[in-house]
Amino acid sequence: MVDDVPRVLAGRYEIGELIGRGGMAEVHIGRDNRLGRSVAIKMLRPDLARDPSFHARFRREAQAAASLNHPAIVSVYDTGEDLSSGIDGAEVRIPFIVMEYVEGHTVRDLLRDGSALPIDEAIEITQGVLSALEYSHHAGIVHRDIKPANVMLTPTGAVKVMDFGIARAMADSAATMTQTHAVVGTAQYLSPEQARGEVVDARSDLYSTGCLLFELLTGRPPFIGDSAVAVAYQHVSEEPPRPSTFAPDVPESLDRITMLALAKDRDERYSSAAQFRGDLEAAARQEAISAPPLGAVSAAAATGATQVLGGAAIAEPTAAAEPEPEDEPKSNKTLIWILAVVGVAALIGIILLALNRPEEPVEPTTVMVPDLTSMTQEQARTALADTVATEDGPGLELVLGDPVTDPEIPEGEAVSWNPTTGAEVEAGSPVTVVFSSGPGEFEIPDVSGLSQDRARQELIDAGFSGANIRTTTENSPDFGADEAIRTEPEAGTMANPEDAITIVLATGNVDLPSLVGQDLEAAQNTITELGLSSRVTNQEDPGPPGVVLNQDREGSVPQGTVVELIVSIPEPTQEPTTDPPTTDPTTDPTTEPTTEPTPDPGGEEPPEGP
Numbered sequence: 001m002v003d004d005v006p007r008v009l010a011g012r013y014e015i016g017e018l019i020g021r022g023g024m025a026e027v028h029i030g031r032d033n034r035l036g037r038s039v040a041i042k043m044l045r046p047d048l049a050r051d052p053s054f055h056a057r058f059r060r061e062a063q064a065a066a067s068l069n070h071p072a073i074v075s076v077y078d079t080g081e082d083l084s085s086g087i088d089g090a091e092v093r094i095p096f097i098v099m100e101y102v103e104g105h106t107v108r109d110l111l112r113d114g115s116a117l118p119i120d121e122a123i124e125i126t127q128g129v130l131s132a133l134e135y136s137h138h139a140g141i142v143h144r145d146i147k148p149a150n151v152m153l154t155p156t157g158a159v160k161v162m163d164f165g166i167a168r169a170m171a172d173s174a175a176t177m178t179q180t181h182a183v184v185g186t187a188q189y190l191s192p193e194q195a196r197g198e199v200v201d202a203r204s205d206l207y208s209t210g211c212l213l214f215e216l217l218t219g220r221p222p223f224i225g226d227s228a229v230a231v232a233y234q235h236v237s238e239e240p241p242r243p244s245t246f247a248p249d250v251p252e253s254l255d256r257i258t259m260l261a262l263a264k265d266r267d268e269r270y271s272s273a274a275q276f277r278g279d280l281e282a283a284a285r286q287e288a289i290s291a292p293p294l295g296a297v298s299a300a301a302a303t304g305a306t307q308v309l310g311g312a313a314i315a316e317p318t319a320a321a322e323p324e325p326e327d328e329p330k331s332n333k334t335l336i337w338i339l340a341v342v343g344v345a346a347l348i349g350i351i352l353l354a355l356n357r358p359e360e361p362v363e364p365t366t367v368m369v370p371d372l373t374s375m376t377q378e379q380a381r382t383a384l385a386d387t388v389a390t391e392d393g394p395g396l397e398l399v400l401g402d403p404v405t406d407p408e409i410p411e412g413e414a415v416s417w418n419p420t421t422g423a424e425v426e427a428g429s430p431v432t433v434v435f436s437s438g439p440g441e442f443e444i445p446d447v448s449g450l451s452q453d454r455a456r457q458e459l460i461d462a463g464f465s466g467a468n469i470r471t472t473t474e475n476s477p478d479f480g481a482d483e484a485i486r487t488e489p490e491a492g493t494m495a496n497p498e499d500a501i502t503i504v505l506a507t508g509n510v511d512l513p514s515l516v517g518q519d520l521e522a523a524q525n526t527i528t529e530l531g532l533s534s535r536v537t538n539q540e541d542p543g544p545p546g547v548v549l550n551q552d553r554e555g556s557v558p559q560g561t562v563v564e565l566i567v568s569i570p571e572p573t574q575e576p577t578t579d580p581p582t583t584d585p586t587t588d589p590t591t592e593p594t595t596e597p598t599p600d601p602g603g604e605e606p607p608e609g610p
Helices: 052-066 107-111 119-138 166-172 202-218 228-237 252-261 273-284 296-315 325-356 377-385 452-461 520-529
Strands: 013-021 025-032 037-044 076-085 091-100 151-153 159-161 366-368 397-400 414-418 424-426 430-435 469-474 484-488 501-506 509-512 533-540 548-551 555-558 562-569
Touching: 013 037, 052 076, 107 151, 107 202, 119 151, 119 159, 119 202, 119 273, 202 252, 202 273, 252 273, 377 397, 377 430, 452 469, 452 484, 452 501, 520 533, 520 562
Parallel strands: 397 430, 469 501, 533 562
Antiparallel strands: 013 025, 025 037, 037 091, 076 091, 151 159, 366 424, 414 430, 484 501, 509 555, 548 562
């Protein structure tokens, strides 16, 4: 028999049909029963959820992503964990994310047939992605998995970027191309530093966006290979082709923009999503862009070589007529003087260059951003200042970001920083650090009907401290013994994780009031509403009939108890005597004397007459 009861997460989110599947997660359409709205629910694979480090970092990153509020970013409403049984029968907590449900289709669906999009549409989609990245990078969050499947278009044409935080959690768990299918599946959009397993930053997202723009303009990604490793090798070692190679209608400005975004060295790419987006806007208006001309360096080198070769050719003897013999000595003297003057001038120039040669520029010294986990503001400031390449060199500078709430990181400790740990930056560079403002407030879940242990766990999973959860009891006809009736404060209100919360539990009893003096029908209705049953015993009473005279119990009684009611019935009435009165014929004047003869005992009648 098929179980038609839908699966519900956290007592609130009803899981519907599967609408998407990836290498690391499945996405279902769902319904938030509390708010009555459709949502998308992404659940991680159980095998990934068993990794404790990934489990913790995924939750932290999902909560960080939930703080992003931008029109081009799919909103994250809630996160949590669902207790499930694995293949081996052991219970495992599966993290899940509840997101905004976006009607529409992904960019991957548009590119599935290999056809390029119109240029203006390609620019518009890329601008939407860059707008989302500009906002997230400013908040210190790197997406790390920009690809057509993570970009949605609504029926109105709005761009929505999905999966913020999930890819970062994968990177934090030291995933490599051979460790997870998730990375292999997106090799066509990996930046060179990702393919090399290096620490990535915001510019890695810009490279992946360049790959997306290339595919929108041409209908194919910049690199194609037989395997993910082959594609990753091309990202690291081979120069990408120009989009116009495959789509001749692509203008040179978009070629320049795409090639700058796809630079192998991240320092040679766009420095920010805003700069990338600004060039796209200028190209759409056919205005000047900041991206350099294609092949500018090689062209300059080729031009210099041509000039040298040209000078040598001019200096070569030509097929001119032989000079007249009489002019030869004069010509030789002139040539000697010219060479002497040139030699002296060259010598003077060399001396001047040697004397006035500027000092060679010192290559900027780079340092690695330290790990600031669990550090306070002063500790982080000291750690950054101490990160120097030389003894007297400048350290990194602490820049405070906007504080964020975090249920796991104590107030005042570092939550995230940009550039991230291990990133190579120039000494003296600023590092933006976001500190925790504490756990903030959480919504108290509805635990009515749950057992005491289950209700307590629901509150803990929602972010509340188990040490501050209390219980009390109350009689109720609606809930069985030890079932939660409600919480105080009530469900749906916001509370601090350290606030005290009381779970009101049912005793299994009900409060039976006095029913004496009530009509039998009203008394029985009260008993039924309390989940009890009744037994009626009649008793004669001079009062009105059908009234409860007494009951065998009152007050707190167990659910399902039979209550005996003593109900009045009328007493029997005494009818009056109906026999006629006895009269004395001797005294009653109305009675005539009897003249009938007395019968003879012998049976003979008396004789007539004397």
